[in-house]
Amino acid sequence: MPVFSFFLSFFLSSQRKKWGIFFFSFLLPATRAMITHVPKGHNVTGVQFSSDKSNWSELYIRITAAVNEPDVQQQSSELRDSCKEFMDKIESFHKIVSSLIEVMDSVAKEVQKEKMKAIGSRNLLMSVTKQREEEQIQLMALITEKKMQMERLRIQHEALLKHERDQNDFIEQFMLQK
Amino acid sequence: MFFQSSRIFGETTKFVTLPDGVFPTSLLWSPKDVVAGKKVGYDVFVLTSTDGKIHYINRAGRLEKSTDAHKGAILCGRWSPNGEDFATAGEDGLVKIWSKQRMLRSTLVQNSTPVYCLAWAPDSKQLVFTNGKHLVIKGQHGGSKPIMWKGHDGLILVLEWNSVNGLILSGSEDCKYKIWDSYGQPVYSSLAYDYPITSVAWNPNGELFVVGSFNSLRLCDCSGWSYTLEKPNTGSIFSLAWSSDGTQISGACGNGHVIIGHLIDRHLEWKNFDATVISNYQINVRNVLSDTKEMLDFRNRIIKVSFSFGHLVVATASQCYIYSIKNWNTPLIFDLKEGCVTLIVQAEKHFLLVDGLNVSIHSYDGRLVSPIKYSGMRAELMNNLTASLSNDTLAIRSKQDEKVIHVFDTNSGRLVGDGKPISHQLEVVEVALDQSGPSNERRLAIVDKNRDLYLTTVRVFGKGCKFLKLGTMIQSLAWNNSCNMLAALSDDRLLIYCYPNAIYADKDLLPSVIDERDSSEFGKQPWILQFSDNQVVMRRSEGSLVSTAITPYPAILHEYVSAAKWEDAVRLCRFVKEDMLWACLAAMAAYAKELSTAEVAYAALKEADKIQYIMHIKNIPVKEARNAEMALFCGNNQDAEAILLQAGLIFRAILLNIKIYNWNRALELALKHKTHIDTVLVYRQKYLQKFDKQESDKRFLQYGEGVELNWDKVRTKMDFEYQKEKEHFSTAKA
CATH class of the missing domain: 2.130.10.10 (YVTN repeat-like/Quinoprotein amine dehydrogenase)
Structure with missing residues (x-):
């Protein structure tokens, strides 16, 4: 079931909207002329404008010619609907995929960042071990120093204890002699 | 690489720009x-x-x-x-x-x-x-x-x-x-x-x-x-x-x-007090007996601290603080000239302060006693070993000539004796003055380069200083702070010279007045820090402090003797029954010419010859002669002669020189005073006969010619002299 559709597209800059409309009205007879070429038995059922309204740069004019064959017409309209549906689906699919890609991209970025962080902290960790080792050495040195000091004090303490013992012995002896 | 040795504090400014390529x-x-x-x-x-x-x-x-x-x-x-x-x-x-x-x-x-x-x-x-x-x-x-x-x-x-x-x-x-x-x-x-x-x-x-x-x-x-x-x-x-x-x-x-560091945590102890420098501006003093604490604050940085004889002397960057242990609240303060104190040496009555290039003695009430000066003084190089202070004397080893020791009177700030420094034959490494006793008996102990210990008298007039050797291989020494005992470390032994003066009284007694003990328990090469009362504090070579007690008896003996309580001293020795103490007493008595005590002490030591000599001395009726004989006993021949000559006992002086075989001097005296020439000659002849020799001395030959040598005649003459002496002094007494 033939459906004739004419797609005319005009590329107009948004600044020239008015011009576009004017141009469009100017073109109408030409369209009509085109419609005259519609074969016999077919009626022009309507002219459809399809455009991305947000952007006037592109303007579609769809002229549908309905054929006076009802079942064909029906079928074609069905086909048209299914096509439309298909188109919508594709479009939504495309949207979904692109959003997915976007998400994936951001995830990848995150992952990269985390990876860098991990490497950094691993290095840091390794250096911390080294640092700790160094600190340990330093602390050990300090400990040996303190130990030596303690040894000195211990010897002093012992000497003092001995001194005390001697003094006590002396006192005892002295008392006994008396 | 930039090695910087300058000391710039506070704001730093760019001082000099060096040419490129100069490191x-x-x-x-x-x-x-x-x-x-x-x-x-x-x-x-x-x-x-x-x-x-x-x-x-x-x-x-x-x-x-x-x-x-x-x-x-x-x-x-x-x-x-x-x-x-x-x-x-x-x-x-x-x-x-x-x-x-x-x-x-x-x-x-x-x-x-x-x-x-x-x-x-x-x-x-x-x-x-x-x-x-x-x-x-x-x-x-x-x-x-x-x-x-x-x-x-x-x-x-x-x-x-x-x-x-x-x-x-x-x-x-x-x-x-x-x-x-x-x-x-x-x-x-x-x-x-x-x-x-x-x-x-x-x-x-x-x-x-x-x-x-x-x-x-x-x-x-x-x-x-x-x-x-x-x-x-x-x-x-x-x-x-x-x-x-x-x-x-x-x-x-x-x-x-x-980095800039400060020395803190210096720790000082004296008797029952200990002082710790806890920061640049604070000292913490603790009384161990009562556990009371005092915090001393200073306005300036603490530079030097010294603590002994009951006084804490603190030198800061601008002032000197003197604290007494009786009163921690009000120190005596005086200003310092340079504020760069390198040395403080304390004695009982005053202390020595080395401040930059100034050396001075201050009393504990903050008064300047005397400034010390001598030519070639290097104040910044003095330390505890080369400077020693006692109550009346200061000894400083010269840096220019290390054999020379300058000895000053602390009150006048002038050199003592003849105004000449003392010099030893070797380089002196350590000087130490004793701390008690009369000032004219001040003894100086020195250690020379060979580590030999010598003792000398500081206040001598007329004749040179005699250095008497006390010991060898002395590593370090210290005088006691209260009586004249000397502690020394020598070759793994700790020696306590309980009466070092014995060397002036009776040299033979010196070994017996030393209390000797093994110092191996104090480790290798210890160092004596302090000898106070009955305690010797040493520092071992690895830094620990060890202290040891010595017997308290010598100190008590010193006390009795300085108070002339001879009977108490004898009683003490009898109580203790130690040869060392008896030896000390013998030496002390001999030095003080206290004959009866010396007799007792020598008897305890079983020195029969000496007792006999002392008894002989006791029998001499004349006091001066006794003193001279005691001086002779102590080995001071010159002193003995001087005493006799001063007392006019010419005969005894001549006889003294004859007895010690100092013939020339005897003859000289006899000729000078024109007496007893024949006595000298007779003794000389007897001496020569004994050894079967001929007279060779020209002077003796010359004077011997015209003199008749008759032993009996000389004998009666001598008896006459003794008789005359006796009479003379008995009448003098009466």
């Missing part, structure tokens, strides 16, 4: 000009650099002169202590000496390996420098043979020679630091630590030194053991320098910082 290796101010006697400011400093040049830069920061000195870098540059010479050592293995006028004096050494460091001897006549793992001491003008020895297992990086104690300190890549004496004998070797030693520095007074290496700074005693270890996060410390008062240290660090 300084060391920076030195020329030493103070002390010859003029006044402080002369530093005018020029010297910079040695990696391009082998010496740069002279003046105070204003202007480059005055650059001299090509070495090929390759100059690794080290040092001024001699007298400021006359400047020595540099370079990568090319040369050591060069430059004059003060910046001219090359000589090239001392040509080595094949770089010379990393060098140091001057205290006398500026010798240099020590590194040669790889070896150290070399060489005279500045050649002459003596250089001494070379292996110092370390690694490359030696740093050296320093202290001018007060004469010890060389070296640090090496083998992570050890070592101390050597000025002959290259090892004194101390440290453990191998974790990192190579990159810097060392002696404290100006030679008591301490610091050692710097990677992330560590170690403070050590001059005997080598370390007080503390500090682990600053600085990287390697490349250079260290002390402030002139010896309380602050600055170091140039590998991470570009300069």
